[in-house]
Amino acid sequence: MVFLGVFLPSVLLGLCAAQSPFPAAAGRLEEEERSPWLELLLLLRPEVEPECRELLAGFANSSVRLSGCLVRHARPVTVCQNCYRLFREVTEQLENISRAAGNTTESNPCAKSLLMSDRLQIVLIMSNFFNATWKKANCANCLKNNSEGLSNSTVTFLALFNESMACFEHNLQRQEDSRLLGNISDVCKNCNVTYKKLNDMYNSMQKSGKEDESEEEFHLCIDVEDAMNITRRLWSTSFNCSVHYSDTVPMIAVSSFILFLPVVFYLSSFLHSKQKKRILMPSKRFQSNDSSVNIQEKKH
Incomplete structure (x- = not known):
């Protein structure tokens, strides 16, 4: 020894x-x-089998491409619409590694050597990171059931979003100073219909999602939420178009009617009290005259 x-x-x-x-x-x-x-x-010092090394290289290349896609489309957030193919590719690569002919890891040496041969388990850590990021972004809510592409509602929403952005840009070019926009600016007047369609589409997607999901809180995918937040922030804060120009006249009429209600109430109360007072005064005089007549008859 x-x-x-x-x-x-x-x-x-x-x-x-x-x-x-x-x-x-x-x-x-x-x-x-x-x-x-x-x-x-x-x-x-056991070496990795050539077949397992090839699977590991495939997972590594897919992970690099997916990581780059997530970072490139982080702002504005468009990860779901641009990275869903790469995410599906990473998922398939991991399935190829973990797929076994039987129910035990002995039947697939690659699963044992690449996923469970050490305490760190880099492959599983990377896979869990991608899955957690994808789930937090709620990308599944903007994709079809098999994740082969964007859902029809998402495609319609993104088309309306691009149309709204194009309308904003076109009308801003006609403004002499984009920092001095008012409620009756060209953007507010000319883009009101497009913005309303986009906002209605977003509300419809939220409503249909809440009906389909059993969870208490429903979120659309991060791409749709971020696009709607950007549009609303531009519309209300940058362009000051919170009140639609076409809705100002009805709103002023309703507001004037509500403000005029107290005046009508107090005026009607005053007139009613005045009329009641006039009715009560003759009755008192009539009673006093009757009493004086009765006293004179008794004297005679």
């Missing part, structure tokens, strides 16, 4: 340095004589 403890480290050091453990006899060793030591080294 002492001999092996001294001899084995020298063997490994010699092999790592691409030298024979016996320098004096290095020139006389043939390929057949070195093979037992190489087999020992492979047992101590």
